[in-house]
Amino acid sequence: xxxxxxxxxxxxxxxxxxxxxxxxxxxxxxxxxxxxxxxxxxxxxxxxxxxxxxxxxxxxxxxxxxxxxxxxxxxxxxxxxxxxxxxxxxxxxxxxxxxxxxxxxxxxxxxxxxxxxxxxxxxxxxxxxxxxxxxxxxxxxxxxxxxxxxxxxxxxxxxxxxxxxxxxxxxxxxxxxxxxxxxxxxxxxxxxxxxxxxxxxxxxxxxxxxxxxxxxxxxxxxxxxxxxxxxxxxxxxxxxxxxxxxxxxxxxxxxxxxxxxxxxxxxxxxxxxxxxxxxxxxxxxxxxxxxxxxxxxxxxxxxxxxxxxxxxxxxxxxxxxxxxxxxxxxxxx
Amino acid sequence: xxxxxxxxxxxxxxxxxxxxxxxxxxxxxxxxxxxxxxxxxxxxxxxxxxxxxxxxxxxxxxxxxxxxxxxxxxxxxxxxxxxxxxxxxxxxxxxxxxxxxxxxxxxxxxxxxxxxxxxxxxxxxxxxxxxxxxxxxxxxxxxxxxxxxxxxxxxxxxxxxxxxxxxxxxxxxxxxxxxxxxxxxxxxxxxxxxxxxxxxxxxxxxxxxxxxxxxxxxxxxxxxxxxxxxxxxxxxxxxxxxxxxxxxxxxxxxxxxxxxxxxxxxxxxxxxxxxxxxxxxxxxxxxxxxxxxxxxxxxxxxxxxxxxxxxxxxxxxxxxxxxxxxxxxxxxxxxxxxxxxxxxxxxxxxxxxxxxxxxxxxxxxxxxxxxxxxxxxxxxxxxxxxxxxxxxxxxxxxxxxxxxxxxxxxxxxxxxxxxxxxxxxxxxxxxxxxxxxxxxxxxxxxxxxxxxxxxxxxxxxxxxxxxxxxxxxxxxxxxxxxxxxxxxxxxx
Numbered sequence: 001x002x003x004x005x006x007x008x009x010x011x012x013x014x015x016x017x018x019x020x021x022x023x024x025x026x027x028x029x030x031x032x033x034x035x036x037x038x039x040x041x042x043x044x045x046x047x048x049x050x051x052x053x054x055x056x057x058x059x060x061x062x063x064x065x066x067x068x069x070x071x072x073x074x075x076x077x078x079x080x081x082x083x084x085x086x087x088x089x090x091x092x093x094x095x096x097x098x099x100x101x102x103x104x105x106x107x108x109x110x111x112x113x114x115x116x117x118x119x120x121x122x123x124x125x126x127x128x129x130x131x132x133x134x135x136x137x138x139x140x141x142x143x144x145x146x147x148x149x150x151x152x153x154x155x156x157x158x159x160x161x162x163x164x165x166x167x168x169x170x171x172x173x174x175x176x177x178x179x180x181x182x183x184x185x186x187x188x189x190x191x192x193x194x195x196x197x198x199x200x201x202x203x204x205x206x207x208x209x210x211x212x213x214x215x216x217x218x219x220x221x222x223x224x225x226x227x228x229x230x231x232x233x234x235x236x237x238x239x240x241x242x243x244x245x246x247x248x249x250x251x252x253x254x255x256x257x258x259x260x261x262x263x264x265x266x267x268x269x270x271x272x273x274x275x276x277x278x279x280x281x282x283x284x285x286x287x288x289x290x291x292x293x294x295x296x297x298x299x300x301x302x303x304x305x306x307x308x309x310x311x312x313x314x315x316x317x318x319x320x321x322x323x324x325x326x327x328x329x330x331x332x333x
Numbered sequence: 334x335x336x337x338x339x340x341x342x343x344x345x346x347x348x349x350x351x352x353x354x355x356x357x358x359x360x361x362x363x364x365x366x367x368x369x370x371x372x373x374x375x376x377x378x379x380x381x382x383x384x385x386x387x388x389x390x391x392x393x394x395x396x397x398x399x400x401x402x403x404x405x406x407x408x409x410x411x412x413x414x415x416x417x418x419x420x421x422x423x424x425x426x427x428x429x430x431x432x433x434x435x436x437x438x439x440x441x442x443x444x445x446x447x448x449x450x451x452x453x454x455x456x457x458x459x460x461x462x463x464x465x466x467x468x469x470x471x472x473x474x475x476x477x478x479x480x481x482x483x484x485x486x487x488x489x490x491x492x493x494x495x496x497x498x499x500x501x502x503x504x505x506x507x508x509x510x511x512x513x514x515x516x517x518x519x520x521x522x523x524x525x526x527x528x529x530x531x532x533x534x535x536x537x538x539x540x541x542x543x544x545x546x547x548x549x550x551x552x553x554x555x556x557x558x559x560x561x562x563x564x565x566x567x568x569x570x571x572x573x574x575x576x577x578x579x580x581x582x583x584x585x586x587x588x589x590x591x592x593x594x595x596x597x598x599x600x601x602x603x604x605x606x607x608x609x610x611x612x613x614x615x616x617x618x619x620x621x622x623x624x625x626x627x628x629x630x631x632x633x634x635x636x637x638x639x640x641x642x643x644x645x646x647x648x649x650x651x652x653x654x655x656x657x658x659x660x661x662x663x664x665x666x667x668x669x670x671x672x673x674x675x676x677x678x679x680x681x682x683x684x685x686x687x688x689x690x691x692x693x694x695x696x697x698x699x700x701x702x703x704x705x706x707x708x709x710x711x712x713x714x715x716x717x718x719x720x721x722x723x724x725x726x727x728x729x730x731x732x733x734x735x736x737x738x739x740x741x742x743x744x745x746x747x748x749x750x751x752x753x754x755x756x757x758x759x760x761x762x763x764x765x766x767x768x769x770x771x772x773x774x775x776x777x778x779x780x781x782x783x784x785x786x787x788x789x790x791x792x793x794x795x796x797x798x799x800x801x802x803x804x805x806x807x808x809x810x811x812x813x814x815x816x817x818x819x820x821x822x823x824x825x
Contacts, residue, residue, distance in 0.1 A: 048377070048667070055670055058384055074381065080515070080532035087529065158789060163517030185788040187518040187781045192655055200471045202789045216655075297670070330520045 034096050034273050040071040044092075044100030046085025048078040052210070052299075056130055056261050057101045059293055063284045081164050082107055083116065090118040094266040096273035099126060104260040105316050106166035112320050113331045120313065122267035124274045127281040128304040128312075130294070132210035132259040134170050135228040135240065136178075139201055140221060147226065147246055150180040150205070157182045157204040160194035161330075166259045167191065167208045168330055173257060173323045174207060174229055177250055178243075186330065198223055210259070212236055212298040231255055236298055253319035262309055278306045337685035341693050344389050353390050357397020358698045362705070364398070364417075365405025367735050368546030371418035372402035374538065374739055376664040388672040392690040395668055399661055400698025403604065403641045404448035404706055411440045411633070412716060413553075413728075415546040419774065420604035420640050422545070422767045423612035427625060427632030434628055437714035442575020442707055443633045447586065449703030450579070451638035454590040455597065455645020456696055462598075463681065466653035473599050475789060476797050479782035480806035481599065482775050485606050487813050488613045503764040507772020510535050511780070518784040530744050534777070539736050539748035544766055546732050547749050548756025550725050557722070572710035578630050585615060585631055586638050593639035597646020603659045604643050605774050609767070611639020644695060652680055652688050665691075 035041055043061045047053045054076065061072040077085040082103045092098035102123075111120055138144045150157060159175060161168045163186035175182045185202075188194040191209030198206050199222050207229065215236035217223045225240045233242050243250065263281055265274060284290055285303035294301035304312070344350045357379075364375035375398045383391040406417030411428030424444060431440040462469070473481075486504065513524045514534030525531040579586060589611040596607040615635035616625050625632050643659070651662040674684055681688055716724065736745050759766055790796025797803050 051667060051670075054667070058381070062384075080529050083532065084529050155791070158791075163520060164515065183788070183791075185785060186520070187516075187785045187788075192657075196470070196656055197474065197789075200474050202474045 034276050035068060035070045037070075039097060040073055041068075041096075042092075042098045043072055043074050044085055044089050044098065045074055045076050046078065046082040046089075046100065046102055048076055052132065053101050053103065053261060055297070056299055059290060059299075060129055060263075060281075060284050063287045063290045064280060067280060067283050067287070081110070083110065083118075086116075086118050086120075089264060089266055090123070092266045094124075094268035094270070096265065096269055096277060099263060099265045099277065101129075101261055101263050103166055104128075104262045104313070105257055106169065106259075108313070108316055108320065109169050109327055109331060112324060113328050119267075121317070124265040124267065124269045125306040125309040125313065126263040126265055126274065126277045127285070127306045128260050128262050128302065128309050129281075129285060130261045130300045131302040132212070132261075132300045133228060133230045133234060134167070134174070134207045134209075134258060135211045135214050135225050135230075135234070135237070136174075136205055136207050137195070137198060137214050137218070137223040137225045138205045139198055140224040141201070142204065142224075144205070144226065145224075147178060147180070147248070150178070150226075153181055153204075155181070158185050158202075159183070160188050160197045160203040160206040161186050161208055162188050162190060162194060163330060166257070169327050170229070170257050170259075171207045172326050172330065174254060176323070176326050177254055178248070184330070195223065210300070212300070215298075229254065230258070251319075251322070253316065253322065256312060256316055256319075260312075274306065281306075337689045338693075340686040341389070341689035344393070344690060345693070345697075350390055350393050353394040354397045354694055354697060355701070357394040357694070358401045358701045358705075359397075361398035361401030361698065362405045362702060365402035366408045366417050367731055368409050368415045368417055368542050370538070370542075370735050370739075371406065371420070372399055372661040373664055375402065376661055376668070378739075380664065380668055383668065383672075386672075388674060388684075388687055389690045391668065391672060392687055393694045395665060396691045396694025397698040399644060399665075400452060400695045401702035402661075403452070403644065404445055404637070404699070404702045407444040407448065407633075407637055407640075408441065408706075408713060409546070411444060412437055412713065413549060415549045418604075419541055419545075419770050420608050421636070422605065422770060423608045423636040424633055424640070426612065426636070426767075427627070427629050430626070430628035431630070431633075432714070436628070438572050438710045439575040439578070440630070440633055441710035441713060442572030443578050443630050444575070444637045445572070445703040445706030445710065446576045446579040447589075447634045447637040448641045448706075449699050450586070451590050451593065451641035452644055452699035453696060454587075454638070455594050455642035456648075456692055457645070458594045458642075459645040459649050460692065462649055463653055466598075466649045469598055470650045470653070470656060472802060474786075474800075475782040476786040476800050476803040477806065478599065479779060479786050480797060480803040480810070482606075482778045482782065484806050484810050484813070485610060486771070486775050486779065487810050488610060499764045500768045503759065503766070503768035504772035507769040507774075508776035508779075509772075510540075510769075511773045511776030516780075518781055530742075535773070536740075536745060536748065538739060539745040540752055540773070541770065542732050542736055543749040543752025544756040544770065547729070547753030548760065548766075550729050550732070551753055551757045552760065553725050554722075572707045575630075575710070576707060579634055582631055582634055585619065586634055588618070589615060589635040589638035590642040593642030594646035596639070597643035597659065598649050603647075603774070604640055605771065607643035608636050608640040609771060612636045614639075641699065648691065648695075652691070655680070 043057055045054050045057045058074055061074055065072040077088045085100065086102055086107055089098065089100035108120055110116060144150055157180065159171055159182055161171045161184050172184065188197060191213055194206050194208035195217055197203045211228055211234045214223065214225055218225045218237065225237055227241045227243045227246060228234050228237060229243050231242060231244050265277060291301065360375050360379065364370040376395060379394065379398065383394060403420060406421035407424045407428065408417065410416035410421040410425035412432050414425050414429040416422045416425055428440045431437065513531055515522050515532050592611045592614050593607040596610060612632060612635050615631055616622050619631060647659040647662050650656040651666060657663040657666055674680060674687060733746055733749060736749055756766055759769065786796055797807060
C-alpha cells in the first residue's frame with residue numbers, strides 16, 4: 001500500500017516538475033524568439049531620405065539585417081520637424097517589430113513648450129548611434145578671431161538659424177552662454193543656406209550645421225571656425241580649439257545639446273524584447289563595416305546604451321527649465 | 334577635366350550603365366507625364382534603391398530621371414491641359430489650343446525639340462560658368478531673392494492677359510494658401526486647425542494633382558466627347574514639323590534659354606518660375622503678342638526652352654557649392670551624401686568624374702527623351718481623339734494611385750477630391766489656375782525672404798535698396814507696373 005502511494009506521489013511530482021520545467025522552457029523560448037522567422041522589422045526615420053538621420057539609419061538597418069538575418073526595412077515619415085515620425089513610432093504596436101530614430105534634444109524641447117501627442121519619457125530607449133557636434137564660424141574676412149573679439153562687437157552679431165529644430169536650440173542657448181551681443185536671423189531653409197548666408201556676409205556668425213559640414217567649408221577657405229562646442233577637439237578640425245580650452249564657465253547641459261541620433265521603441269514594448277534590441281544595436285555599433293563607413297563619411301558614430309540614453313534624457317528634462325525662457329519664443333506654437 | 338570626362342564616358346561602354354541611364358530616362362518620362370508627380374518624387378522613390386550602388390552608376394540613373402522629366406511634363410500639358418508638373422504649366426497656354434485644333438503632334442514635336450536643345454544650352458552654360466559660380470551664388474542673398482520673386486509675382490498680372498483682376502485675385506489666393514503651416518520666421522502655426530497634417534503647409538503634390546489634373550478630368554467627364562474639338566479625324570501636322578518650327582525662332586529660343594538658366598542658377602527659385610517667366614518674356618518681347626494663348630508655337634518654344642535650360646543652371650550652385658538650385662537638387666544632394674560624397678565646393682575638385690557623369694547623363698537623357706517624344710508624338714496625339722469616357726477613368730485612377738504611393742496618407746486622396754472640384758470651379762469662373770499656383774509657390778519665398786532680409790538689415794527696409802542687384806530688380810518691378818499705366822493714360 002505504502003509503495004503504491006509513494007509511487008503515485010513520485011509520479012505526480014515527476015510529471016509536475018516536467019510540466020513546470022516545460023513551462024519555463026516555453027517562456028524562455030518565447031522570450032528569445034525575437035525576431036520570428038519571416039517577420040520584418042520596420043525602422044521609422046523621422047526625416048526625409050538623404051539627410052543625416054536617413055543615411056545613418058539605412059546603414060544601421062542594413063547592418064542589423066546582417067546580424068539578425070531578418071529583413072529590416074526603412075520607412076521615411078518626414079514632417080513637422082520630426083513630430084509626424086515620432087507620432088508614428090509612438091502609436092505603433094509595441095511588439096518590437098517597429099523601431100525608429102528620433103532627433104534629440106530637438107523633440108524634447110518641442111514637447112516642453114508645445115502640445116504634443118507623444119511623451120518622450122514613455123518611449124523605450126534602445127541606444128544612441130551618433131552625435132553631431134556644433135562649432136561657431138565667422139566670415140573669413142571679418143575681424144573676429146576669438147571669443148573676446150565677439151564680445152567686443154559694437155552691434156549685436158547676427159546669427160543664421162533655421163528656426164525650430166535641434167540646431168536652432170543650440171544656437172540660442174550657446175550664444176547666450178557665451179555672453180556676447182547677438183540677434184537671431186531665423187528662417188533659412190537648411191544648414192547649407194545658413195552657412196552660405198555667412199559666406200555672403202549677410203550674417204556675422206552661425207553654429208547651424210554640424211562640425212563636419214563646417215569643416216568642409218573651412219577647408220575651402222569659405223568660413224573661419226573659431227572653436228568647436230565640444231569637450232575635445234574634433235578630428236575633422238584638429239587646429240580649431242574646443243570651447244573648453246577657452247577657460248570660460250559653461251553649463252554642463254550645453255554639451256548634451258549636441259544633436260544625437262537616438263533609436264527608440266514604442267512605449268509598452270516588453271522588457272525582454274527591449275533587451276534583445278539593445279544587445280543587437282550594440283552589435284551594430286561595433287560592426288567593423290559600420291564603423292568604417294562612419295569614419296569615411298564622418299558620421300560622428302558615438303554609441304551609448306539604452307540605459308545611458310535614458311539617463312541623458314532624464315538629465316536634460318531636469319535642465320530644460322534653466323533655458324526654457326530662451327528657446328520658447330522660437331517654438332511658441 | 335579631360336580625364337574626368339573620359340572616365341565618365343568610359344563608364345558608358347558598360348552595358349549596365351547604359352541600362353541605368355535608359356531606366357532612369359523611362360522612370361523620368363513616366364513620372365513626368367503623370368500629373369503631379371515629377372522629378373522630386375521620382376528621385377525620392379529611387380533613392381533608397383541606389384544605396385550600395387556604385388556612385389557613377391547611380392548618377393547616371395539620377396540624371397536619366399532629371400533629364401526626361403521636364404519634357405514629359407509637357408505631354409499632359411499639351412494634350413490634355415493637365416501639366417505633369419507645375420513646371421510645365423505655361424506650356425499648356427499655347428500647347429493645348431494647338432491640340433484642340435488637331436495640331437497635337439506638332440505641338441509635342443516643338444516641345445521635344447525645345448526641351449532637348451534647351452537642356453543642352455543649360456548644360457553648356459553650366460560648364461562654362463563653373464569657375465564663377467561662387468560669385469553668382471553669393472550675390473543672391475535674401476534681399477535679392479525677395480526682389481526677384483516679387484518681380485515674378487508682378488508678372489503674374491501679365492500672364493492673365495485680358496483678365497488682370499481675376500489673375501491677380503487667383504495669385505492672391507495662392508499666396509494665402511502658401512501661408513498655411515509652420516512659419517520658421519515667426520515660430521507660429523498658421524491655419525493648421527490643430528492637426529499635424531497641415532504643419533508643413535498644404536502638401537504640394539496632392540494640391541497640384543488635384544488642381545490641375547483631377548479638375549481637368551472632371552471637366553472632360555462633364556463635357557464628354559474627346560479632347561480634340563475639330564471634326565477632322567486625321568491628326569494634322571506632325572512631330573517633324575514641330576522640330577523644324579523651333580529653328581524658325583532661333584533668337585526667341587536663345588532668349589528663353591537664357592532666362593531659364595539664370596533662374597536655375599539662383600538657389601531656391603525653381604522651374605515653375607523659369608517656365609512662366611520665359612513665357613511672359615516671350616509675350617512681352619515678340620511681335621503680335623495677341624496670338625499667344627491661342628495656339629502660337631512660340632509660346633511652347635519659350636516655355637519649354639526656359640524650363641529645360643533651368644536644369645543646367647540649377648546644377649551650378651548644387652555642384653559648385655552644395656546649395657540646391659531647385660527641389661530636385663535637394664534630393665540629388667541627399668543622394669551624394671548617401672554615396673559617401675560630400676556636396677560642396679570640393680566636389681568639383683575631388684570627384685570631377687561624378688560631376689561629368691551627371692552632366693553627360695543629363696545631356697544623353699534629354700536627347701533620348703526628346704527623340705522618343707518626337708517618335709511617339711503622333712501616337713500620343715491620337716490619344717486625344719479617344720472618347721473621353723474611356724480615357725478619363727484610367728487617368729483618374731492613375732492620379733489617385735500615384736498620389737497614394739507617395740505617402741500612403743488617405744488625407745492626400747481627400748485633398749485630390751477637394752482641389753479637383755475647387756480647380757474645376759476656378760476654371761469655370763474664369764480664374765487662371767496657373768496664377769494660383771504661382772502665388773502659392775512664390776508666396777512662401779516672398780514672405781520668408783522678406784523677413785530674413787529685414788533681420789539682416791537690423792530691421793531697416795533700406796537693405797532692399799542699398800544692395801545693387803536688389804535695387805535693380807525693384808526698379809524693374811516698378812517699371813513693370815508703371816509702364817502699362819502710363820501707356821493707358823497716354824492713349825487717352
